Amino acid sequence: MSLWAAGPILLVAPWRNRIRKTFKRLKEPRYLIGAALVALYLFTYVGRVLRPPPRHGFPKIPFDVLPFLDAALFGLAVIVLAAAWLFGTRAPLNFTEAEVQLLFPAPLTRRSILHYKLATGLLRVGFGALVSAFFFSRTGLLPFWRIGPAAWLGFGTMWMHLVAVGMTRASLRQHGRSAWRGRLGTLAVLAGIVALGVVAAKRLVQVPPVHDLSAFPSYLSQLLSTRPLSWLVAPAHALVQIAAGHDWTSFGHGLGVALAVFAVHYVWVVRSDQAFEDAALAAAERKARAKESRRSGMRAPLSGARLRRPWLKLQGHGRPEWAIAWKNAVACQRLFVLPLVILIASLLFPLSALGFELLTKQGSDTLFVMAAIAAGAALLLAPLGPMMLRADLRQDVKQLDILRALPLRGWQVVLAEMAGPWILISVLQGALLISALVLSAAGRSTSFGWDWRLAVAASVLMVGPTLCAAMLLVQNAGVVLFPAWVAYEPGQRGLEAMGQRMLSLLGTLLVSAVGLLPGAALGGALYLGLRWVGLPVLGVPVAAAVVAIVLVLEIALGIKLAGRAFDTLDVSLD
Amino acid sequence: MNANLTQAALSVEGLGKVYGDVRAVQGLSFELRPGEVLGLVGPNGAGKTSTLRCISGILPPTEGQVRIGGHDLAEEPVAAKRALAFLPDEPRLFEYLTVHEHLNLTARLYGVADWEAKAKTLLEELELTGKERSLPSELSRGMKQKLVIACGFLHDPKLIVLDEPLTGLDPLGIRKMKRSLRERAEGGAALVLSSHLLPLVEELCHRILIISGGRQVALGSLAEIRERLGSAGTLEDLFIAITASTAVEAQAL
Numbered sequence: 001m002s003l004w005a006a007g008p009i010l011l012v013a014p015w016r017n018r019i020r021k022t023f024k025r026l027k028e029p030r031y032l033i034g035a036a037l038v039a040l041y042l043f044t045y046v047g048r049v050l051r052p053p054p055r056h057g058f059p060k061i062p063f064d065v066l067p068f069l070d071a072a073l074f075g076l077a078v079i080v081l082a083a084a085w086l087f088g089t090r091a092p093l094n095f096t097e098a099e100v101q102l103l104f105p106a107p108l109t110r111r112s113i114l115h116y117k118l119a120t121g122l123l124r125v126g127f128g129a130l131v132s133a134f135f136f137s138r139t140g141l142l143p144f145w146r147i148g149p150a151a152w153l154g155f156g157t158m159w160m161h162l163v164a165v166g167m168t169r170a171s172l173r174q175h176g177r178s179a180w181r182g183r184l185g186t187l188a189v190l191a192g193i194v195a196l197g198v199v200a201a202k203r204l205v206q207v208p209p210v211h212d213l214s215a216f217p218s219y220l221s222q223l224l225s226t227r228p229l230s231w232l233v234a235p236a237h238a239l240v241q242i243a244a245g246h247d248w249t250s251f252g253h254g255l256g257v258a259l260a261v262f263a264v265h266y267v268w269v270v271r272s273d274q275a276f277e278d279a280a281l282a283a284a285e286r287k288a289r290a291k292e293s294r295r296s297g298m299r300a301p302l303s304g305a306r307l308r309r310p311w312l313k314l315q316g317h318g319r320p321e322w323a324i325a326w327k328n329a330v331a332c333q334r335l336f337v338l339p340l341v342i343l344i345a346s347l348l349f350p351l352s353a354l355g356f357e358l359l360t361k362q363g364s365d366t367l368f369v370m371a372a373i374a375a376g377a378a379l380l381l382a383p384l385g386p387m388m389l390r391a392d393l394r395q396d397v398k399q400l401d402i403l404r405a406l407p408l409r410g411w412q413v414v415l416a417e418m419a420g421p422w423i424l425i426s427v428l429q430g431a432l433l434i435s436a437l438v439l440s441a442a443g444r445s446t447s448f449g450w451d452w453r454l455a456v457a458a459s460v461l462m463v464g465p466t467l468c469a470a471m472l473l474v475q476n477a478g479v480v481l482f483p484a485w486v487a488y489e490p491g492q493r494g495l496e497a498m499g500q501r502m503l504s505l506l507g508t509l510l511v512s513a514v515g516l517l518p519g520a521a522l523g524g525a526l527y528l529g530l531r532w533v534g535l536p537v538l539g540v541p542v543a544a545a546v547v548a549i550v551l552v553l554e555i556a557l558g559i560k561l562a563g564r565a566f567d568t569l570d571v572s573l574d
Numbered sequence: 575m576n577a578n579l580t581q582a583a584l585s586v587e588g589l590g591k592v593y594g595d596v597r598a599v600q601g602l603s604f605e606l607r608p609g610e611v612l613g614l615v616g617p618n619g620a621g622k623t624s625t626l627r628c629i630s631g632i633l634p635p636t637e638g639q640v641r642i643g644g645h646d647l648a649e650e651p652v653a654a655k656r657a658l659a660f661l662p663d664e665p666r667l668f669e670y671l672t673v674h675e676h677l678n679l680t681a682r683l684y685g686v687a688d689w690e691a692k693a694k695t696l697l698e699e700l701e702l703t704g705k706e707r708s709l710p711s712e713l714s715r716g717m718k719q720k721l722v723i724a725c726g727f728l729h730d731p732k733l734i735v736l737d738e739p740l741t742g743l744d745p746l747g748i749r750k751m752k753r754s755l756r757e758r759a760e761g762g763a764a765l766v767l768s769s770h771l772l773p774l775v776e777e778l779c780h781r782i783l784i785i786s787g788g789r790q791v792a793l794g795s796l797a798e799i800r801e802r803l804g805s806a807g808t809l810e811d812l813f814i815a816i817t818a819s820t821a822v823e824a825q826a827l
Contacts, residue, residue, distance in 0.1 A: 307707070307709065323683045327668060331668075334670045405631055405655060406683055408652065569634075
């Protein structure tokens with residue numbers, strides 16, 4: 001059987017099986033409820049996007065806007081392609097391990113394998129492009145029959161270019177050329193594009209004044225139509241003509257140019273069909289490892305290059321719970337780099353404001369506002385931090401059996417699992433609060449005295465970390481009490497999986513709100529009482545202390561109950 | 575005689591495990607003395623892994639009692655688990671911790687004094703020297719298995735539970751592993767070893783427990799089982815004879 005005969009099986013079977021798997025999963029209540037929730041969400045929220053747009057022949061996008069679209073598309077393409085040429089490491093073609101094992105030893109020509117992969121890749125890219133185009137067309141700005149082909153040709157050509165980049169790089173490596181030589185070539189091309197832009201700009205006699213915005217579209221249009229820059233912009237311009245051209249001529253012209261560029265890329269890829277096997281095999285193995293990592297609860301496989309020394313050293317003796325807290329702190333440091341960077345970057349805002357103040361010594365109300373924002377951010381970290389740093393039982397959900405074998409009580413495991421992210425988030429909250437106090441000291445405010453500032457700071461200090469611990473407990477207790485509901489693989493796709501995540505989030509918010517209610521009611525009543533007797537400043541920290549105490553009691557009880565559930569958890573059932 | 579040697583390292587009484595409508599394990603009872611090696615064999619789906627997981631405290635048994643070093647696993651789980659090492663067939667590691675950090679974590683969890691010296695010896699013994707800074711993703715399957723073994727041996731457990739311990743090891747690794755297991759048994763540790771490699775079981779184990787359909791069908795030394803069956807064959811012959819007759823009985827029921 002040739003690949004062309006087997007092609008339909010290879011193309012259709014995965015989709016058919018994926019749909020089957022989705023329906024099979026719907027037999028489980030968690031996925032069924034999740035799918036129903038997403039359906040409801042789509043019906044109520046996205047439904048209005050699905051209403052048919054106003055009918056018209058050619059789009060009404062003003063002529064003035066088209067040069068901006070050309071420039072934006074061209075700029076975007078330059079950035080993506082330059083990044084691919086300079087830093088890209090992707091394999092030329094993304095084969096799965098099964099494809100490598102099945103197709104590579106089969107009696108097939110390399111070119112037929114290449115064609116199969118190009119066809120599947122273009123179908124996948126095209127499907128994504130058409131779905132995006134469909135939703136965009138519902139806005140009524142551009143009709144689907146215009147954006148659809150433009151998106152497919154645009155994304156398809158870009159994808160083939162990236163494949164060709166991978167092949168060229170592999171070919172260069174095979175011929176003993178260094179990666180640096182390729183990078184230097186890319187930089188030379190980029191410098192050439194910039195030089196062409198400068199030359200084109202200089203050829204234009206009249207550069208519009210900065211304040212005259214109305215003249216800018218005409219200037220940009222002239223700039224982009226100056227040769228040889230116009231040749232480089234031609235593919236982007238062609239796509240804009242397909243999508244937003246005002247007549248059949250421009251549409252036809254655009255389609256012709258875009259198809260020609262697409263064909264050139266096809267020839268490029270097919271004629272350089274060499275050296276993709278090694279890279280494809282390595283990429284397939286990497287992909288399989290990544291999948292395996294996800295199955296064991298990991299988000300992505302780590303490599304030695306990304307390894308950072310732990311911030312904290314773990315002594316060989318002492319309370320055993322600290323070992324798990326330390327493990328999770330290391331996980332935060334190595335797996336949740338981006339969330340951690342974002343959280344730490346939140347400190348830069350007050351610190352830069354403070355630095356500015358120290359340099360200028362202006363002492364303004366703006367600093368005071370910034371202090372308030374920093375204090376607010378400290379409080380906001382309580383719900384946001386636990387959602388971003390998931391290095392606790394949620395991370396270890398696939399390794400509950402390993403945790404069960406450890407010589408620890410359930411409550412110790414739950415407490416220790418929460419401790420890692422809690423410590424990191426609390427330290428950040430404290431740092432933000434200190435920044436807020438320093439900023440408020442540097443700023444001027446006549447209406448908000450030091451008594452109020454200290455009262456608010458003390459309140460945030462008491463409530464912030466406690467609320468964070470409560471949020472972490474809710475998330476971790478969820479894992480212990482309903483492991484099946486959170487035991488999805490990170491990156492699991494499908495509407496039902498999305499719905500399951502939405503349910504988890506809603507459940508967390510609901511439980512947290514209910515848990516906060518008794519403390520908030522008691523604290524609120526105390527605050528009103530103290531305010532009534534003329535002690536509003538004292539009322540704030542007292543109310544916060546009550547909220548924090550009630551929360552601490554609830555957390556202690558929650559850890560005990562979650563621990564008991566962990567001790568009796570039957571990991572085999574989920 | 576030393577009291578430690580007289581006390582059972584592992585005592586299992588009436589162990590049963592039910593998953594929904596399926597009785598995976600039922601009525602298992604046996605004891606294991608320090609230094610004794612018990613081979614657990616049975617066909618696929620016989621309940622071996624469930625038995626090992628119940629003994630290790632990973633799964634709560636539906637019925638029965640498990641005592642490790644005199645500690646009831648249900649009543650005193652921390653003390654019982656401190657004396658235990660469970661080495662699963664599939665190496666399960668934390669992908670974000672290096673080899674050295676795994677050993678550090680284990681040392682703290684089990685309170686191992688002078689762990690670094692012990693870890694160094696174990697890494698040398700298991701040929702993992704030089705891999706201390708490697709992540710699990712950078713190790714071969716066999717090396718991952720060795721790391722799990724190193725973590726398991728670090729706290730000198732009194733009871734070692736092994737599920738297919740030789741999977742993924744090369745011939746040299748298998749030889750070293752067998753020697754290491756023998757040495758640990760001679761040092762007083764009790765071992766429960768589940769494997770489909772019957773020659774290995776025959777070579778290492780003092781007693782053999784054959785289970786089929788979740789039930790105990792034979793328990794004793796190879797000689798005792800031979801005597802009971804009146805057969806002089808290898809363990810493989812005995813295994814096939816016992817499990818085939820059990821399967822026929824089950825079908826008849």
